[in-house]
Amino acid sequence: GAGVSQSPSNKVTEKGKDVELRCDPISGHTALYWYRQSLGQGLEFLIYFQGNSAPDKSGLPSDRFSAERTGGSVSTLTIQRTQQEDSAVYLCASSSRVRAGGSKITDTQYFGPGTRLTVL
């Protein structure tokens, strides 16, 4: 596709339920990021995938949060036993990382439209 897509665009769930959020990155992009945008915390990094390397999960706020990336493309962010403080917009971004010899070339993260999660 032309850009990063995310689904669903909106998700309303009840406290305690599990939710899955999906991200389709730009074709050919090897790096994928998840961020969360909430009123109290602003924009926060959650998790990073790069190729077949182990993901950087350092931004995940609790063990209720997990993510996977299948086949190096689509990613799913799962939140178990949702809490009201999980209500936020979840943004996915992808980028293409290129290194050239001794000089590093880095690329830009392109963001999807986000999934607005509301936990009642």
Added chain:
Amino acid sequence: AQSVTQPDIHITVSEGASLELRCNYSYGATPYLFWYVQSPGQGLQLLLKYFSGDTLVQGIKGFEAEFKRSQSSFNLRKPSVHWSDAAEYFCAVAIDNFGNEKLTFGTGTRLTIIP
């Protein structure tokens, strides 16, 4: 750890007036610097970026930003704003952490345009 400060939470300017949005970062070396714009209900759109070289960078929609190492700043400017520029603007920095260039964002500046 790096941090980003956008000191202005909300700015109001008249259509046609000039604009400057402030951004200061805290990091020991030169990070990669970005400005993103977010319109209501939309995702983040990249306006411009600075990696190295010329400290004045041009972006889309007539925006530009200047990296000033001595002031640890990366302020965004536009000579004449249009009503369509009303949005929220985020400054962000990234450092290379073993290939992970996760973005650290400022808290954003909301721009209102008045006729």
